[in-house]
Amino acid sequence: MTRWNTLLFDLDGTLIDTNDLIISSYEHVLTYYAPDQYSRDDIISWIGVPLADNFSSISSNPSQVEQMIDTYQSHNLANHETLVREYDGVYDTIKTLHERGFSLGIVTTKRKEAAVKGAEMLGLLPFFSTFVTVDDVTNPKPHPEPLQIAMTQLNARPEETIMVGDSQFDILAGKNAGVRTAGVAWTIKGASFLKNYEPDWMLAKMSDLLDIVGETEE
Template sequence: MKNITTLLFDLDGTLINTNELIIASFLHTLDYYFPNQYQREDVYPFMGPTLVETFSSIDPDRVDEMVERYRTYNLAKHDELVTEFDGVYDTIRTLKENGYKLAIVSTKMRNTVIKGLKLMNLYDFFEVIVALDDVTEPKPHPEPLQKALAALGSTPEEAMMIGDNYHDIEGGKNAGTLTAGVSWSVKGKEFLQTFDPDYMLDTMSELLDILQVSTVNK
């Protein structure tokens, strides 16, 4: 494979398990405006796009207040509902120890990205964070990935985008990087495979095998 030096990671559903937090936040918000109209499975399609995109498709006249209600609840419940995925910490630590450039490319706001990284003790591993409030166009537009690559001094040819949603895979393709999907996506491995990622990870540690990274420090 190409000489990969740079790894761009989505955050939610990829490095940290925010699935229950996101689902609960959507249901809390939607139940306020549309009581008893939304079930758990109904909000799965909303996971990945920005909140503005999602709420605009539901009620264009109340987008701002719905986003505010969602974020208030989400922050209040964050530490209670966010958990770690198996193998993520050890894999990210090993990549950092082996000299890889690491960045977060997320459709969340920067303060919430940092909150999640710090909660899972991942914050110090990442040189660059590109969040929703850092860009004009979110994933799958290439802008967030291009901004991360520029900050790291990397080219698309030496980078891989890893994520749990089609926005991550399409964003990587649009920016010219390799792509990897994660099978623990709440939307399912089969769904993600339809977007033809270059790799599909069943565990985060498989990334070390793909990159042929030794678990012993260089």
């Protein structure tokens, strides 16, 4: 019988509502580098993918890609206070899990400065013992490396770990790392889209996790 003792979370779109911030940041970049070429739906499809990968699909010039990333980051950091919001029940659930002794980690494809700022702004940072960003890895999600780093830092075993996320990359990374997975129904990509990747659970609300981690596995 195995008790879940480690929970890994994606950040954007899972723990904090940064959807408007992300879309605004991409739109800001596209205004300068690719005006009127990409729709909101295109931008939504980019969520969860490293900035370098998305911008490399727009420009083959590495120097310009770096400029686009810098433009994105500057806009993103400058607008956290106005465009980042909390999801109902997330803070209370994370606080409860922390108080119950679960090991908690954040695994994000976001760069560290912006990621820490968002988590800190909504008071979540103190609850997490590890924080793995795209700056810390060679291979981002859906590669298992970010989750493997987090589990190593938390001294966790895959069979006792759950990955929680809002994108297909979170679910695939979890499967690739040999952990169980939970998708969130509030994903901007739509719950039905995420279900196609067969997470072990779909959370209607974050507090559903409290019931799941009370379960045992044969």
